[in-house]
Every structure is written in C-alpha cells, then in structure tokens.
Amino acid sequence: MKAVVLEKRGAEGASWRDFPDPIPGPGESVLRVVASSLNRVDLYMRDSGVGITHTLPQVMGVEAAGEIVEAAPGSGLKPGMKAVLYSEAFCGRCRYCLAGDQPLCESVQIMGEHRHGGFAEYIAMPSACFFPLPGDADLKAAGALMTAYLTSWRMLFGKKALRPGESILVVGIGGGVAVACLQLAKLVGARVFVTSSSNEKIRRAVEMGAEGGVNYASGRVSPAILEMTGGAGVDMVIDSVGEASWGESLRSLRRGGRLVTCGATTGGNPPADIQRLFIRQLEIYGSTGGSIGEFRDLLTVYNKGLLPPVIDSTFAMQDIRAAFDRLAAGAQFGKILLTT
Numbered sequence: 660m661k662a663v664v665l666e667k668r669g670a671e672g673a674s675w676r677d678f679p680d681p682i683p684g685p686g687e688s689v690l691r692v693v694a695s696s697l698n699r700v701d702l703y704m705r706d707s708g709v710g711i712t713h714t715l716p717q718v719m720g721v722e723a724a725g726e727i728v729e730a731a732p733g734s735g736l737k738p739g740m741k742a743v744l745y746s747e748a749f750c751g752r753c754r755y756c757l758a759g760d761q762p763l764c765e766s767v768q769i770m771g772e773h774r775h776g777g778f779a780e781y782i783a784m785p786s787a788c789f790f791p792l793p794g795d796a797d798l799k800a801a802g803a804l805m806t807a808y809l810t811s812w813r814m815l816f817g818k819k820a821l822r823p824g825e826s827i828l829v830v831g832i833g834g835g836v837a838v839a840c841l842q843l844a845k846l847v848g849a850r851v852f853v854t855s856s857s858n859e860k861i862r863r864a865v866e867m868g869a870e871g872g873v874n875y876a877s878g879r880v881s882p883a884i885l886e887m888t889g890g891a892g893v894d895m896v897i898d899s900v901g902e903a904s905w906g907e908s909l910r911s912l913r914r915g916g917r918l919v920t921c922g923a924t925t926g927g928n929p930p931a932d933i934q935r936l937f938i939r940q941l942e943i944y945g946s947t948g949g950s951i952g953e954f955r956d957l958l959t960v961y962n963k964g965l966l967p968p969v970i971d972s973t974f975a976m977q978d979i980r981a982a983f984d985r986l987a988a989g990a991q992f993g994k995i996l997l998t999t
C-alpha cells in the first residue's frame with residue numbers, strides 16, 4: 660500500500676511512499692481509508708516525538724474514516740460497512756478502562772503515535788475501535804471528526820459540563836479544537852467569546868455565532884472580556900495556547916470559574932498565580948482525547964447532521980508536505996483534511 664511514512668525528524672522526514680500492508684492481529688479489523696486530517700500532534704511527531712514511545716519508520720495520522728475491508732470473526736463488523744476509528748487502542752482491563760475512562764488507559768496505544776496511523780490506504784486496529792456509520796455518511800467529513808471534535812467534547816462536557824446560558828472564552832480561534840469548541844458551545848446554547856490575532860478569524864467566528872472577539876495582538880484580553888460580560892468574566896475558558904495566554908485566561912474567568920487546557924503550543928510553564936486561584940476559587944483541569952462513551956454521544960449528534968466539521972482545506976495524502984506547511988503557518992480556520 661501507499662502511506663505517509665515518517666522516517667526521520669523534520670519537514671523532509673515524512674513522505675507518501677510504499678509500505679507493507681497491515682496484517683491484522685487477533686481481534687483486529689482492517690479499514691480502507693478514505694479520509695483523515697492533520698492535527699497539532701502530527702507536527703509534534705514529525706519534528707520531535709519526545710515522550711511518546713514509538714519506533715521509526717512509522718505510518719503517521721491519528722484518525723481515519725473509510726470502509727471496512729476485513730472484519731475480525733465475532734466482532735459484529737462486516738466488510739463494506741462505512742466506519743470511523745476511535746484512535747486509541749485501549750486494554751479494556753485496567754482500572755481506567757473498567758471505569759469507562761479509556762483515554763487514561765495504562766497501556767493505551769494511539770494510532771499515529773504509538774502504532775501505525777491513518778495517513779495510509781489501509782490500517783488495522785482492534786475491532787472495538789471501529790464505529791460503523793450510516794450508509795449515506797460523508798466519509799470525508801468523518802475523517803476530520805475524531806480528534807478535534809472528541810477532544811472538544813470532553814473539554815466542554817467531560818468534567819463540569821458547559822450549560823445553556825453559561826459563557827465560554829475560546830482562546831486562539833482558528834485551530835481545529837477551537838472551532839469545534841465554538842460549534843459545540845453554540846449547540847448547547849452557551850454564550851461564546853473568542854480571541855485571535857486575526858480580525859478575519861474573529862469575523863468568521865462571529866458569523867458562526869460567537870458573541871464577540873478580542874484581537875490579542877492589539878490589546879489585553881481580560882479587560883475586553885470583563886466589559887463584554889458586564890464585569891463578571893466568563894464561566895469557562897478553553898486554552899490550548901499555554902504560556903502566552905495563561906495569565907489573561909485566568910483573569911478572564913468569573914469567581915468560581917474553570918479553565919480547561921488541552922495543549923501548550925507556546926510553552927508549558929506560565930506563572931501559577933496561586934493567590935488568584937484560591938481567593939477567586941478557580942478550577943484548572945487538563946483534558947486529552949475522549950472516552951468510548953463520549954465518542955458514541957458525539958457520533959449521535961454528528962449523524963443527525965448537527966455538527967458538520969468545518970473544513971479549512973483538503974489535500975491528497977501524497978501532498979503531505981504542503982498540508983504540513985498549511986498547518987505550521989497557523990492561517991487555517993478549521994480542519995486540514997487529507998484524502999487517499
């Protein structure tokens with residue numbers, strides 16, 4: 660088969676080339692991939708990969724949608740079914756799996772990180788990771804669903820769920836997770852505010868239902884957010900930017916508000932501002948991925964047509980380098996889709 664194979668670190672390290680077809684292990688099934696999409700973690704894998712146990716060469720890509728071509732006996736799957744993959748091969752036996760919290764699995768193997776991924780014509784995964792889609796499902800859109808939308812689902816609804824009428828600040832609108840958070844927050848009737856360094860991205864967010872935005876390149880975020888919320892601040896902040904935005908994110912929260920983080924693209928060690936934490940009784944928690952149960956809920960909403968992934972651009976997998984350039988430039992609004 661053909662696949663995007665990472666052979667060495669850096670921009671020249673990944674290319675579309677011949678690679679052995681996947682051989683399914685016991686209980687595994689095989690998907691013919693139609694679409695996948697790029698995520699920040701792919702850039703991290705390409706350029707560093709530190710802290711993620713894996714060996715090169717490796718097939719990249721942490722998500723995939725397509726058609727089942729080989730179904731494990733007893734799995735209930737059938738060749739010809741459309742399906743989207745849950746990207747984390749989980750053990751099903753550890754305390755976290757038994758509690759239904761698969762993203763915390765003690766021996767989790769994420770496709771495109773710890774095992775071969777979805778930027779390929781074929782991929783084998785445990786059958787429990789295959790989620791059949793309706794016969795008329797749009798497989799290209801489904802290729803952009805798993806990572807950004809499930810991550811966002813868990814951030815918004817996983818611990819202290821965002822409720823109708825609450826307000827949320829999404830830092831750095833434009834990336835796949837941020838745009839998904841905007842869509843999901845609107846879906847439950849929350850008030851949404853965004854930040855960006857681009858007025859054009861703020862304009863697009865407002866078009867999608869955001870109540871207001873702050874251009875952080877031209878002024879501080881928190882005074883503007885306080886003004887837009889009648890002096891109170893927001894109930895929830897979604898911050899994947901890290902060091903550069905952290906202080907202003909904390910200052911934008913109302914008393915008792917909560918900050919959820921799923922990334923630190925500008926660095927991971929901002930000042931903790933502990934006095935603000937306890938005096939205003941703020942909560943901070945981390946989130947990554949989502950559980951099987953959350954993925955089911957997400958797919959129910961998606962299959963009703965209520966959550967169309969926002970696609971920024973589409974590239975053939977053989978043009979992986981151009982797709983990476985688009986992601987690295989940070990100019991996108993929504994997902995960068997890859998097709999076989």
Ligand SMILES: [Zn+2]
Nearest residue numbers: 750753756764
């Ligand atoms: Zn487990």
